Amino acid sequence: MSDEATTASQSPRPNLAAVAALAGVSVSTASLAFSGSGPVSAPTRAKVLAAAEQLNYAGPDPRARSLRRGRSGIIGVVIEDRLRDAFRDPMNIAMLDGLADETGSLGAGLLLLTENGDGSGSIESAPVDAVVLIGCSTRLFASVAVFRQRGIPLVAIEAEPMDDVVSIDLDNRAASHALAAHLADLGHTLVAIVALPLDPERSRAALTPRLEASGTGFTAIERIRGVREVFPDAPGLSTAGSFIEEGTIAGRALLKDEATRPTAVIAQSDLLAVGVLRAAEELGLRVPEDLSIVGFDGIRVDGIAPHDLTTMVQPAVDKGRAAGRAVIAMLDGAKPRSAAFESIFHPGNTTGPPPR
Amino acid sequence: MSDEATTASQSPRPNLAAVAALAGVSVSTASLAFSGSGPVSAPTRAKVLAAAEQLNYAGPDPRARSLRRGRSGIIGVVIEDRLRDAFRDPMNIAMLDGLADETGSLGAGLLLLTENGDGSGSIESAPVDAVVLIGCSTRLFASVAVFRQRGIPLVAIEAEPMDDVVSIDLDNRAASHALAAHLADLGHTLVAIVALPLDPERSRAALTPRLEASGTGFTAIERIRGVREVFPDAPGLSTAGSFIEEGTIAGRALLKDEATRPTAVIAQSDLLAVGVLRAAEELGLRVPEDLSIVGFDGIRVDGIAPHDLTTMVQPAVDKGRAAGRAVIAMLDGAKPRSAAFESIFHPGNTTGPPPR
DNA sequence: GAGATTTATCGAATCGATTCGATCAATCGT
DNA sequence: ACGATTGATCGAATCGATTCGATAAATCTC
Numbered sequence: 003m004s005d006e007a008t009t010a011s012q013s014p015r016p017n018l019a020a021v022a023a024l025a026g027v028s029v030s031t032a033s034l035a036f037s038g039s040g041p042v043s044a045p046t047r048a049k050v051l052a053a054a055e056q057l058n059y060a061g062p063d064p065r066a067r068s069l070r071r072g073r074s075g076i077i078g079v080v081i082e083d084r085l086r087d088a089f090r091d092p093m094n095i096a097m098l099d100g101l102a103d104e105t106g107s108l109g110a111g112l113l114l115l116t117e118n119g120d121g122s123g124s125i126e127s128a129p130v131d132a133v134v135l136i137g138c139s140t141r142l143f144a145s146v147a148v149f150r151q152r153g154i155p156l157v158a159i160e161a162e163p164m165d166d167v168v169s170i171d172l173d174n175r176a177a178s179h180a181l182a183a184h185l186a187d188l189g190h191t192l193v194a195i196v197a198l199p200l201d202p203e204r205s206r207a208a209l210t211p212r213l214e215a216s217g218t219g220f221t222a223i224e225r226i227r228g229v230r231e232v233f234p235d236a237p238g239l240s241t242a243g244s245f246i247e248e249g250t251i252a253g254r255a256l257l258k259d260e261a262t263r264p265t266a267v268i269a270q271s272d273l274l275a276v277g278v279l280r281a282a283e284e285l286g287l288r289v290p291e292d293l294s295i296v297g298f299d300g301i302r303v304d305g306i307a308p309h310d311l312t313t314m315v316q317p318a319v320d321k322g323r324a325a326g327r328a329v330i331a332m333l334d335g336a337k338p339r340s341a342a343f344e345s346i347f348h349p350g351n352t353t354g355p356p357p358r
Numbered sequence: 359m360s361d362e363a364t365t366a367s368q369s370p371r372p373n374l375a376a377v378a379a380l381a382g383v384s385v386s387t388a389s390l391a392f393s394g395s396g397p398v399s400a401p402t403r404a405k406v407l408a409a410a411e412q413l414n415y416a417g418p419d420p421r422a423r424s425l426r427r428g429r430s431g432i433i434g435v436v437i438e439d440r441l442r443d444a445f446r447d448p449m450n451i452a453m454l455d456g457l458a459d460e461t462g463s464l465g466a467g468l469l470l471l472t473e474n475g476d477g478s479g480s481i482e483s484a485p486v487d488a489v490v491l492i493g494c495s496t497r498l499f500a501s502v503a504v505f506r507q508r509g510i511p512l513v514a515i516e517a518e519p520m521d522d523v524v525s526i527d528l529d530n531r532a533a534s535h536a537l538a539a540h541l542a543d544l545g546h547t548l549v550a551i552v553a554l555p556l557d558p559e560r561s562r563a564a565l566t567p568r569l570e571a572s573g574t575g576f577t578a579i580e581r582i583r584g585v586r587e588v589f590p591d592a593p594g595l596s597t598a599g600s601f602i603e604e605g606t607i608a609g610r611a612l613l614k615d616e617a618t619r620p621t622a623v624i625a626q627s628d629l630l631a632v633g634v635l636r637a638a639e640e641l642g643l644r645v646p647e648d649l650s651i652v653g654f655d656g657i658r659v660d661g662i663a664p665h666d667l668t669t670m671v672q673p674a675v676d677k678g679r680a681a682g683r684a685v686i687a688m689l690d691g692a693k694p695r696s697a698a699f700e701s702i703f704h705p706g707n708t709t710g711p712p713p714r
Numbered sequence: 715g716a717g718a719t720t721t722a723t724c725g726a727a728t729c730g731a732t733t734c735g736a737t738c739a740a741t742c743g744t
Numbered sequence: 745a746c747g748a749t750t751g752a753t754c755g756a757a758t759c760g761a762t763t764c765g766a767t768a769a770a771t772c773t774c
Contacts, residue, residue: 015509017760028724033762040763041722060507064485065430066760069421070729074485076432076469086455089445099442102472111480113432114468116458124467129420129430129485151416153371246660276660304602304632305661373730384754389732396733397752422730426759 016057025053036062064110068129075110077101077329078130080145082138083243085116091244091273092301093318097136097159100322105329130154132329135161139202139218155332157325160221168328169340170321174221177314177345178228178268181296184312184347185266186232190294190356194264195229195238196252196274198222206251209238225270225298237264241274246303249277250284257285257293265294265356272297275311279352290354300348310350317343372413381409392418420466424485431466433457433685434486436501438494439599441472447600447629448657449674453492453515456678461685486510488685491517495558495574511688513681516577524684525696526677530577533670533701534584534624537652540668540703541622542588546650546712550620551585551594552608552630554578562607565594581626581654593620597630602659605633606640613641613649621650621712628653631667635708646710656704666706673699 022032027046034040035050054061068074079098081088088094102112108131115124115133125145133149135142135158146164149156156167163169185193195209200217207213209226217223222240229236239255241248249269256278257263269275275297279289287293289309300315324341331338378388383402390396391406410417424430435454437444444450458468464487471480471489481501489505491498491514502520505512512523519525541549551565556573563569565582573579578596585592595611597604605625612634613619625631631653635645643649645665656671680697687694 018762019760029761030725030763031723034723037762041720043722046722058507060504061482062762063425063760064483065421065425065428066729067483067762068485069419069425069731070760070762072421072729074421075480075483076485078467084455085458086451089451089454095442095445098445099440102441102470106472106480109480110469110484111434111472112470113466114458114470116462116467124431124462124465126417127420127423127431128466129424129432148416151414303661305659375730385731386733386755387753390753393732397750399752402752418732419730422759423732425761426730426732428759 016054016059018059018062021050021054021057021059024057025049033062073131073333074129075108076113076128076130077105077108077111078113078115078125078128078133080115080125080133080135080138080142082116082142085114087243087245088136091271093244093271093299093316094136096318097322097325100319100324101134101326102322103319104323104326108330108333125149131333132157134325134329135159135167137161137221139220155329157328157332159321159325162220163340168332168338170325170328171340171342172221172316172321173342173344174224175228175231177298177316177347178225178270179231180228180347181268181298181312181314182229182232184349185268185294185296185353188266188294188353188355190266191233192264192356193229193233193236193266193268194256195226195236196249196256196267196269196278197226197238197240198244198270198274199242200240204242205240206242206248207240209240213240222270229268236268238268244271244273246273246277246280249274250280251277253278253281254284257281257287263293266353267293267295269295269297272299272301272303272311272313275313275352276303276306279306279309279311289352292357294353294356296353298345300345309352311348312350312353313348314345315348316345372410372415374415374418377406377409377413377415380413381405389418429487429689430485431464432469432484432486433461433464433467434469434471434481434484434489436471436481436489436491436494436498438472438498441470443599443601444492447627449600449627449655449672450492452674453678453681456675456680457490457682458678459675460679460682464686464689481505487689488513490681490685491515491523493517493577495576511685513684513688515677515681518576519696524688524694526681526684527696527698528577528672528677529698529700530580531584531587533654533672533703534581534626535587536584536703537624537654537668537670538585538588540705541624541650541652541709544622544650544709544711546622547589548620548712549585549589549592549622549624550612551582551592552605552612552623552625552634553582553594553596554600554626554630555598556596560598561596562598562604563596565596569596578626585624592624594624600627600629602629602633602636605630606636607633609634609637610640613637613643619649622709623649623651625651625653628655628657628659628667628669631669631708632659632662635662635665635667645708648713650709650712652709654701656701665708667704668706668709669704670701671704672701 022029032050034042035047132155159170200219200222239252267278282293297311297313328338378385388406390398391403488511514523515526556575556578595608623634653667653669684694
């Protein structure tokens with residue numbers, strides 16, 4: 003046990019009152035000395051700081067401070083997946099990074115909240131100043147309601163528009179339309195979709211009008227709609243997540259039967275697209291000669307050279323930043339407008355005319 | 359503006375006192391009705407809940423609750439990198455996932471804290487119950503001191519042992535030794551190291567005794583030491599992070615000159631190893647005929663087939679879980695022992711005898 | 715030099731809940 | 745039927761800081 007520790011080792015923790023008493027000033031003056039705001043003479047401040055050091059006082063308790071100030075400095079981030087899954091998607095990480103970057107000035111940090119579904123979880127009782135929903139489905143409505151009731155500002159990245167929620171959007175439908183149109187221009191008519199998860203259970207299933215109507219995956223549905231504007235009846239499969247293996251699983255299912263094999267696959271993420279590419283390679287199909295593949299997102303996937311995925315590049319970091327700016331504005335009492343971002347077509351070498 | 363909102367729209371937010379007043383009970387009874395602990399009759403609870411609903415009260419304020427209870431339910435996670443970089447390493451994600459899994463029961467969630475170095479940041483004033491340091495270097499000592507002073511339990515994953523900090527360790531040195539020994543057994547004598555970042559600046563540099571002595575990257579240094587037990591004079595390069603590209607950069611530098619080319623490369627992570635593999639491919643070297651490569655971690659990297667990396671598989675999720683259990687134990691007042699985990703040798707097909 | 719203004723400090727209220735001990739009524743055992 | 749026990753409810757103290765308005769001292773203005 004060290005020397006300086008012995009002084010305060012009996013009492014649980016020193017508080018500002020103890021420091022003030024030792025320094026011979028009032029609690030309010032001691033508070034001023036720490037917070038910096040307000041007029042405190044240099045000698046007084048020094049006395050307070052010395053007393054604090056002597057008592058081994060580590061500064062104002064964040065809990066008390068946040069109660070009084072009404073701010074905790076914490077931004078909640080709601081991610082629907084398991085952490086492990088969410089972070090496998092580079093898009094989520096990029097958004098989080100942009101968000102962290104922009105909100106770093108606020109003070110405390112990002113609190114990861116996961117929706118466990120049973121409603122008893124972390125979401126209801128987290129001391130957050132604002133909340134950002136990342137890629138969340140409509141089944142979060144209940145949680146959203148709690149935040150709204152509490153008066154906590156909400157920002158949603160790619161979610162169904164909701165009252166009092168600022169949304170940061172992407173041109174999912176238009177971008178998917180563009181990809182589909184690109185394939186149509188090349189002459190494709192037999193096109194299949196490999197979709198992001200559509201329902202809360204993330205089940206692998208064939209796309210049906212009923213599934214598309216009842217699905218809760220907003221992004222997935224928007225992207226499907228964009229494709230349907232060009233190929234109204236394109237078949238497809240939903241996947242259990244934006245992972246390469248899921249793309250491979252879906253790819254195998256779509257491609258194995260030569261009779262029903264499409265000439266092009268529209269994957270709803272680059273990871274899924276790479277998975278489809280793998281499935282095609284397994285089956286001995288050449289890309290793009292035998293099969294065209296497009297993705298979405300614009301990440302750089304390692305190890306697919308010489309292939310260069312044709313895809314829509316979305317500004318994920320910027321979306322995160324925009325969410326961060328919206329949060330800051332709302333905490334300042336402003337009412338920021340929802341923002342929409344646009345994707346950029348990247349012509350790679352995984353698309354070409356359909357085989358004869 | 360909806361009907362139920364109008365009632366409370368003028369006053370900022372209802373509090374428990376308002377609810378109690380409307381319900382005709384005391385504040386303490388109302389509190390009991392919400393917290394569930396303590397005897398409250400069913401009709402009284404119903405009255406309170408009804409009043410809460412009428413006032414649009416969303417439940418006890420987490421800030422006030424955490425002040426009174428002395429617990430916020432939040433576990434801080436200190437990650438040294440930028441978020442984007444930290445999450446590119448699957449090991450970090452796996453540990454985080456294990457941690458989240460184990461601590462999920464506690465209530466609130468994981469607060470991501472990044473060390474910006476200037477000391478003014480989030481770390482000092484975060485309302486956390488405990489803190490887990492993930493892959494942090496010794497330059498975090500200052501921050502650690504703050505937490506310790508505050509009496510906040512600390513758990514460190516792979517860090518230099520510190521007083522009052524429970525550490526979750528990995529057999530980095532022994533595992534690296536094993537890999538080096540494996541190469542020595544095959545007959546290699548010209549072995550080079552591709553190391554994780556050694557210094558806070560994450561500079562790419564040649565390994566020198568001075569750099570190794572002054573480095574702050576605990577894991578990197580331990581793994582180097584393990585190799586040095588077998589190859590005392592192996593040259594090497596430090597990298598800017600555990601990324602594939604960094605491995606490629608280092609690999610090119612080490613392999614391009616035929617005169618000084620090693621017959622084996624020990625990369626300190628699988629991502630780096632894959633990067634080296636790419637560099638070797640670029641240079642037309644066959645693996646393992648012309649060059650043996652070993653990694654560390656045991657992740658599955660997509661897209662390197664037919665190669666299967668020879669590596670040490672570490673139980674990353676378990677490490678995260680262990681950290682979570684340690685946190686819970688410390689919050690219960692226990693003093694958990696530090697834990698150490700072991701890696702398992704995975705013989706892939708990227709090692710073989712040196713070329714003649 | 716008297717009144718006006720600034721500067722440093724202090725007291726007390728406040729943020730919103732939790733919780734201990736006390737009170738009062740109702741049920742229990744014999 | 746009466747003292748003992750149980751059960752529900754309430755009052756008041758408490759968690760630890762922040763902040764407003766007041767006070768006292770010091771400086772300035774004309």
